[in-house]
Amino acid sequence: MSLLPTLTPRESPSPQPSISVTEAEYWEKYYGDSEVIYEWNNGLLEEKQVSDYVNYLMFSWFVEILRHFLTVHPIAETTGLEMGFRLNLPHKTQIRRPDLGVRLNDNPIALYPRDYTFEGVFDMCIEALSDSSEKEVERDTVTKKEEYASVGVKEFYILHDSQKIAFYRLNARKVYVPIKPVAGGVIKSKVLPGFQFRIKDLYQRPSLKTLAEDKVYQDFILPFYQEEKKERQAAEDQIKRLEAELARLKKRKK
Incomplete structure (x- = not known):
């Protein structure tokens, strides 16, 4: 008999009361909590809730293709939700922990291996x-x-298995505007030049082998597999040419 609570899809649990703490208390007592991930909202703790399985799969697929991109084009590094950063806003201070943070190599603030937070x-x-x-x-x-x-x-990307999915880019007035997909529903990043993906693929999550043969992803998904495939094809073509030449020579001798 399962001891887990049964929730119908999208059922909302009872909201937890907000806890007021100072920023110093947050860093000391709550930031490193291994059981609950908290953000800090100008004096109040905010617990980050977990996503359901289908959204976890979407997020994991996105992280996987991004990892392959950064392996081929090492222009940035990523962090998980364990890594927070401080937002100095005009009228308040926030500490947010994005599910995935991307820091470009030319970002003026360094991120060192022993850091627990990102200062930039x-x-x-x-x-x-x-x-x-x-x-x-x-x-x-x-x-x-x-x-x-x-x-x-x-x-800023919001991943979700519904119409709430969204992709934004900052304009000159520091306002987010939706990133317009190009032909085929492809989102192209300007922060990571060359990184792109189809929106529908976030839902369907094709395999890496399938992506490696897709022109949208060929630049960064399994490039060694693609090179080996070309080499195998070239070798097979060479064998066919030699066989054809040998058959031609045998026919001439007759």
Whole structure:
């Protein structure tokens, strides 16, 4: 008999009361909590809720293709939600922990192996939207969108298996505008030149082998596999040419 609570899809659990703590208390007592991931909202703790399985799969697929891109084009490094950064906003201070943060190599603030926080501003943030409550949805789709834009996060992606999925780029007025997909529904990043993906692929999650043969991804997914495939094809073509030449010579001798 399962001891896990049964929740119907999209059922919202009872909201937890906000806890007021100072920033010093947050860093000392809550930032390193191994069981609960907390962000700090100008004096209040905010617990980051987990996503359901389908959104976890979408997020994992995205992280996988991004990892392959950065292996082939090592122009940035990524962090997980364990790594927070401080947002100095005009009228408040926030500490946010994006599900995925991207820091370009030319970002003026360094990120060292022993760091527990990032002292600068991420160049890109990705949130896997939790829809366990309306408050959670609003936090990612409205509040964080405004906050990230305000501090200069150049691109902000919200991943979710619904119409809430969104991709934003910062304009000259420090306002997020939707990234317009190009032909075939492809999102192209300017923060990471060359990184691109089809929106529908986030839902279908094709295998790496399939992506390696897709022109949208061929530049960064399994390039060694593609090279080996070309070499095998060239060898097979050479064998066929030799066989044809040998058959021609035998025919002449007759």
